Amino acid sequence: MLVLTGMERQMTADFKDALSAEMPDLEIAVGPVEDRPERVEFMLSWAPRADEVARYPNLRFICSGGAGVDGILRVPNLPPDLPIVRLVDEILTQRMTHYVVHAVLHHYRQTNHYEGAQLRAHWAPLDPRAIETSRVGILGLGALGSDAAEKLLALEFSVAGWTRRPKTVPGVTCHHGPDGLRALLAGSDILVCLLPLTAETLGLVDAKLLDRLPRGAYLINPARGGLVDDAAVLAALDSGQLSGAALDVFNEEPLPPDHPYWSHPGVAITPHMASRTHVGSAVPQLAENVRRARAGQPLINQVDRAAGY
Amino acid sequence: MLVLTGMERQMTADFKDALSAEMPDLEIAVGPVEDRPERVEFMLSWAPRADEVARYPNLRFICSGGAGVDGILRVPNLPPDLPIVRLVDEILTQRMTHYVVHAVLHHYRQTNHYEGAQLRAHWAPLDPRAIETSRVGILGLGALGSDAAEKLLALEFSVAGWTRRPKTVPGVTCHHGPDGLRALLAGSDILVCLLPLTAETLGLVDAKLLDRLPRGAYLINPARGGLVDDAAVLAALDSGQLSGAALDVFNEEPLPPDHPYWSHPGVAITPHMASRTHVGSAVPQLAENVRRARAGQPLINQVDRAAGY
Numbered sequence: 001m002l003v004l005t006g007m008e009r010q011m012t013a014d015f016k017d018a019l020s021a022e023m024p025d026l027e028i029a030v031g032p033v034e035d036r037p038e039r040v041e042f043m044l045s046w047a048p049r050a051d052e053v054a055r056y057p058n059l060r061f062i063c064s065g066g067a068g069v070d071g072i073l074r075v076p077n078l079p080p081d082l083p084i085v086r087l088v089d090e091i092l093t094q095r096m097t098h099y100v101v102h103a104v105l106h107h108y109r110q111t112n113h114y115e116g117a118q119l120r121a122h123w124a125p126l127d128p129r130a131i132e133t134s135r136v137g138i139l140g141l142g143a144l145g146s147d148a149a150e151k152l153l154a155l156e157f158s159v160a161g162w163t164r165r166p167k168t169v170p171g172v173t174c175h176h177g178p179d180g181l182r183a184l185l186a187g188s189d190i191l192v193c194l195l196p197l198t199a200e201t202l203g204l205v206d207a208k209l210l211d212r213l214p215r216g217a218y219l220i221n222p223a224r225g226g227l228v229d230d231a232a233v234l235a236a237l238d239s240g241q242l243s244g245a246a247l248d249v250f251n252e253e254p255l256p257p258d259h260p261y262w263s264h265p266g267v268a269i270t271p272h273m274a275s276r277t278h279v280g281s282a283v284p285q286l287a288e289n290v291r292r293a294r295a296g297q298p299l300i301n302q303v304d305r306a307a308g309y
Numbered sequence: 310m311l312v313l314t315g316m317e318r319q320m321t322a323d324f325k326d327a328l329s330a331e332m333p334d335l336e337i338a339v340g341p342v343e344d345r346p347e348r349v350e351f352m353l354s355w356a357p358r359a360d361e362v363a364r365y366p367n368l369r370f371i372c373s374g375g376a377g378v379d380g381i382l383r384v385p386n387l388p389p390d391l392p393i394v395r396l397v398d399e400i401l402t403q404r405m406t407h408y409v410v411h412a413v414l415h416h417y418r419q420t421n422h423y424e425g426a427q428l429r430a431h432w433a434p435l436d437p438r439a440i441e442t443s444r445v446g447i448l449g450l451g452a453l454g455s456d457a458a459e460k461l462l463a464l465e466f467s468v469a470g471w472t473r474r475p476k477t478v479p480g481v482t483c484h485h486g487p488d489g490l491r492a493l494l495a496g497s498d499i500l501v502c503l504l505p506l507t508a509e510t511l512g513l514v515d516a517k518l519l520d521r522l523p524r525g526a527y528l529i530n531p532a533r534g535g536l537v538d539d540a541a542v543l544a545a546l547d548s549g550q551l552s553g554a555a556l557d558v559f560n561e562e563p564l565p566p567d568h569p570y571w572s573h574p575g576v577a578i579t580p581h582m583a584s585r586t587h588v589g590s591a592v593p594q595l596a597e598n599v600r601r602a603r604a605g606q607p608l609i610n611q612v613d614r615a616a617g618y
Contacts, residue, residue, distance in 0.1 A: 102414035121571040123563035125580040255434035262430040269427045271434040
């Protein structure tokens with residue numbers, strides 16, 4: 001039996017339908033399963049409750065409902081040997097890249113100015129920004145960061161990236177580790193966060209980090225709200241250290257109606273819609289892992305729990 | 310001697326400086342040249358006056374200040390054998406592609422909705438559009454259309470194109486001629502105009518053409534205002550046949566302050582800034598043609614005057 005839990009109602013329903021069609025022999029339940037919980041072998045969840053995980057003694061894996069696994073790894077007393085797998089969803093990647101490319105171009109092409117001028121019926125061409133001074137730096141070069149980098153390179157932007165461990169992505173100036181972070185920041189006119197949320201990345205985008213960017217840099221965060229210290233971002237926007245930001249994720253979601261981000265000039269808010277799991281593209285991966293678990297084979301897209309991603 | 314005429318003051322000054330640096334032996338004047346006009350061999354202009362062209366008996370070519378040559382070909386009594394050359398400017402192409410990619414993503418990602426929601430501090434995620442029903446059709450597959458197509462394909466959009474004569478662009482469904490236009494329109498959820506303005510394309514985007522698009526299509530025009538019948542576009546926006554438009558060029562520029570485009574919901578106006586000639590990338594081409602003309606060699610990027618581009 002597979003249990004669906006800790007996800008939005010609509011996505012739960014969509015997964016249930018699609019999984020039933022893909023694996024008609026698999027029993028599927030929406031949690032919690034009260035009757036004979038020992039039947040539950042597989043869990044699909046964004047953020048399960050601790051008592052729910054503990055309830056199922058025969059769990060073989062938990063699959064995250066999205067690319068991130070922070071909602072699962074934060075569960076207290078998660079059994080240490082329980083495999084956690086994530087979805088590596090091509091459509092999720094495609095949509096995330098679209099969000100990033102749109103946000104980069106929106107800033108680069110001075111769209112805020114033109115939208116403001118239109119409100120006043122004002123024909124007001126600006127000198128365009130130079131692409132040489134619109135260098136993109138990406139925090140994180142996993143499936144999402146690498147794909148965004150590749151598409152921005154195709155559009156002839158200069159792209160650098162930062163990872164915890166050394167990594168090579170063709171065409172991208174790759175930095176790593178604490179010293180590499182400093183170098184990345186110094187050359188990032190546009191900073192894109194595509195990191196997983198882990199103990200190490202929590203609050204990474206703080207006042208110190210923002211100060212190391214070139215003055216007037218632009219921040220793009222479609223990854224996780226927890227990567228960012230909101231007070232530091234607001235202070236940097238007020239001081240002009242940041243010229244603006246495109247924010248899709250927040251420490252508190254929905255973003256409270258009185259939050260200063262909403263009305264801050266230069267901040268573009270979207271409601272955690274940069275990219276969402278695409279059920280149709282996720283279900284075959286989940287089905288594959290069910291088959292592999294039953295056959296005793298290694299799972300695909302299993303998370304390194306020590307690294308947190 | 311090379312004469313600069315019929316261009317904006319700033320661009321004229323920039324070209325004068327850059328050409329002087331590139332070709333110190335070439336005499337350069339800002340028109341009209343009153344004293345011994347027979348010295349003028351070369352003209353760089355967006356839109357020369359007829360009396361100016363007639364003034365210079367020894368003109369060897371006119372080079373357009375941009376990608377289009379409609380401002381030159383409309384000059385009455387243009388000497389029939391006078392070569393017209395245009396600039397094929399990589400940076401102009403890059404910027405035009407950025408404009409198109411931005412406009413496609415802006416529409417595809419429902420940015421108008423999110424910008425409106427932000428004004429009301431309203432957290433309001435929508436179901437995303439499907440990429441399968443956001444098919445892009447490009448009118449014109451010259452240097453600009455082909456490049457935009459290539460970059461949109463890299464972003465995984467489905468792309469079709471239309472040209473006067475048969476043409477092949479890898480990955481693009483290519484249509485041509487009058488029958489091909491009908492097929493292109495039927496499959497274009499997003500229609501991008503990247504045609505030159507010629508006698509044949511003047512007013513091409515009229516009520517009949519717009520009616521052949523799928524209902525709720527989106528129009529993007531960064532090419533020439535004259536391609537479009539404004540009354541037909543406004544009617545299609547009002548009826549819902551068009552869901553919106555990104556317009557950078559207009560039949561009258563600057564767009565008059567009382568024009569209904571300015572305040573139409575769903576219309577994004579920019580002041581003819583999608584792409585402008587980049588002096589640094591244009592000057593070497595112009596210098597090359599001066600050398601070729603003096604050496605009696607064939608010119609580069611010469612226009613087919615009968616075709617109009």
